[in-house]
Amino acid sequence: MPRPVACAIFAAVVFTAAGAAQAAADPVAAAVSRGRAFAERNCAACHAVGPTGASPRRKAPPFRALAGRFVPLTLQRRLTEISETGHYEMPPFAVHSDEASDVAAYLNSLERP
Ligand code: HEC
Numbered sequence: 001m002p003r004p005v006a007c008a009i010f011a012a013v014v015f016t017a018a019g020a021a022q023a024a025a026d027p028v029a030a031a032v033s034r035g036r037a038f039a040e041r042n043c044a045a046c047h048a049v050g051p052t053g054a055s056p057r058r059k060a061p062p063f064r065a066l067a068g069r070f071v072p073l074t075l076q077r078r079l080t081e082i083s084e085t086g087h088y089e090m091p092p093f094a095v096h097s098d099e100a101s102d103v104a105a106y107l108n109s110l111e112r113p
Pocket of ligand 1: 039045078
């Protein structure tokens with residue numbers, strides 16, 4: 001086999017393997033994207049959930065401001081409390097602990113642009 005062809009095949013194999021590994025083996029990125037979807041569905045009515053913009057409800061802190069306020073564990077505990085008691089005008093609703101940790105992962109990702 002001519003050398004340039006062998007090199008091209010080798011490069012293709014390496015790139016494909018790297019891409020697949022990245023998609024499958026980044027649990028943080030997966031949690032962040034689940035958390036973002038969850039926040040957009042359940043929290044965006046009151047909170048600014050993205051990296052910019054003001055909260056629809058003025059008193060609700062934008063999620064990017066919460067990122068610096070909570071370490072992941074306290075945030076997760078707070079979200080679990082919120083899911084049991086509700087907060088402010090927000091009615092209680094079930095947040096599974098997996099969902100709480102996804103939202104925590106998403107919040108903390110906002111801190112690092
Ligand atoms: C109906 C409106 C509403 C919705 C929906 C809502 N929030 Fe809030 N949230 C508020 C308001 C208002 C505050 C600020 C209250 C204050 O500090 O006086 C707040 C504060 C918070 C805080 C800070 C709590 C603290 O301990 O200071 C967290 C964390 C939070 N919300 C998370 C969430 C998450 C996660 C969701 C979606 C699952 C959500 N909120 C949905 C209105 C809402």
